[in-house]
Amino acid sequence: MMEKTIALTQRETYAPGRFTEFLWWLSTAEKELLADAVVDRNRHKIIGMTVLTTWAFATLAWTYFFSTVATSGWLAVLLGFFMGFIILTIDRALIKGINKFSKSKLLPLVFRSLLALTIGTFMAQPALLYIFNKEIRLQTSLDNEKKKQLKSQELTDLYKNKQTTLLSEKESLQKELQIKYADVAKARQNFLSETDGSGGTGKVGIKDIAIAKRNEYQKLDGEYQQLVNIEQPKITTIETALKTMDDTIKKEEADFTNYFNDGFLTQIEALNNLIKTNPALQFRYYLLVIILLLIELMPVIAKTILPSGTYDERAMQREAMEKEMVSSNISKEKELKELYNSLAHQNDKEAISAFFDLTKEERNQKITGFSQQWKQEKNQTFNSLWETMKKEVLTRQEH
Structure with a gap:
């Protein structure tokens, strides 16, 4: 059986798969040029894989971040994909400008490094929150308790002066009542002692001295009751004010506690506190930040360090x-337009000349007719004839 003869130019045709084309698109390569660049095919697949990895990681990191602040899971996913797409667009824009003919390869790398430092540092935090979730929750609880104590101390300091004043006033009123009551109690005891013979004159019964002591006791007791009626409402008002302050402090403490949550900023604060007090976590935090920075830099690093083959040359020559x-x-279109305008001008000149040649005899006949009519009408002036000739026979100049 004879072998089928294949043309030399058709022996090296290459048809990439859809996934390969997708990786080439991620690497910003032109598939029509890359299909014939055998060595560069795999290089651009590698670059495409680094872009795909960075894109996927950025999407996951942003999705987790938005899940800590968004109320809807679907909203967090959509926002995560949106931010991932932004990172993808930036990566493709940067690596598109890097080739062996680029005037500056350092500028895109420096810019991408600054961008990666910012984004990588931020994305390291959601990753750490996910990895050290239990420890962070415990630290969050401790931090909230400290905040609660601090709030309680602030409220106490806020109402301290007023409470001290009210307590001092209450204590002064109570002391005045106690002194007065002590005088009443002493007078009462003197009266009782006098009546039962255990004190005073030693005589039992109600005598003149006992009556005098009873009157003294009754007088002091009346004064005490009158003082109680005056001072007790003041004491009650002070106690009410103090209780109101205590209730206000408790209410504000309860309201403050209701604001406690495990949101992103709260967890970040707990993470920072953990990093300050935990050297082991501190080491892993910076290690993870470095790894994330490398992930963010992978597309630009891969595009920069991989050797360039024939693709860049093909692209440059194709662009040239x-x-x-x-x-x-x-230039050719300009020549055609100029030729068209030139021929159109020539033909227009010929058409205008032909027009005037063809209408010359009729114009002369019309002039003759106007002249004969002028001769027959004795009242018509020459000026009126001239005006008629200008209107009916002469041409108007183009503007």
Whole structure:
């Protein structure tokens, strides 16, 4: 059986798969040029994989971040994909500008490093929150308790002066009542002692001295009751004010406690406190930040360190050819337009000349007719004839 003869130009045709085309798209390569660049095919697949990895990681990190602040899971996923797409767009824009003919390869790398430092540092935090979730929750509880104690101390300090004043006033009123009551109790005891013979004159019964002591006791007791009626409402008002302050402090403490949550900023604060007090976690935190920075830098690093093959040369030559073809096409189109305008002008001149040649005899006949009519009408002046001739026979200049 005879072998089928294949043309030499068709032996090296290559048809990439859809996934390969997708990786090439991620690497910003032109598949029409890359299909013939055998060595560069795999390089651009590697670059595409680094972009895909960075894209996926950025999407996951942002999705987890938004899950800590968004009320809807679907909203967190959509926002995560949106931010991941932004990172993808930035990566593709940066690596597209890097080739062996680039005037500056350092500028995109420096810019991407600054961007990666910012984004990587931020994305390290959600990753750490996920990894050290139990420890952070415990630290969050401790931090909230400290905040509660601090709030309680602030409220106590806020009402301290007023409470001290009220307590001092209450104590003064109570002391005044106690002194007065002590005088009443002493007078009462003197009266009783006098009546039962255990004190005073030693005589039992109600005698003149006992009556005098009873009157003294009754007088002091009346004064005490009158003082109680005056001072007790003041004491009650003070106690009410103090109780109101205590209730206000408790209410504000309860309201403050209701604001406690495990949101993103709260967890970040707990993470920072853990890093300050935990050297082991501190080491892993910075190690993870470095790893994330490398992940963010992978597309630019891969594009920079991988050697360039024939693809960049093909792209440059193709772009130069397209520029040359654009210039040539514009030049040819200009020539055609100029030729068209020139021929149109020539033909218009000939048409106008033919028009005047063909209408010359009729115009002369019309002039003759106007002249004969002028001769027959004796009242018509020459000026009126001239006006008629200008209107009916002469041409108007173009503007």
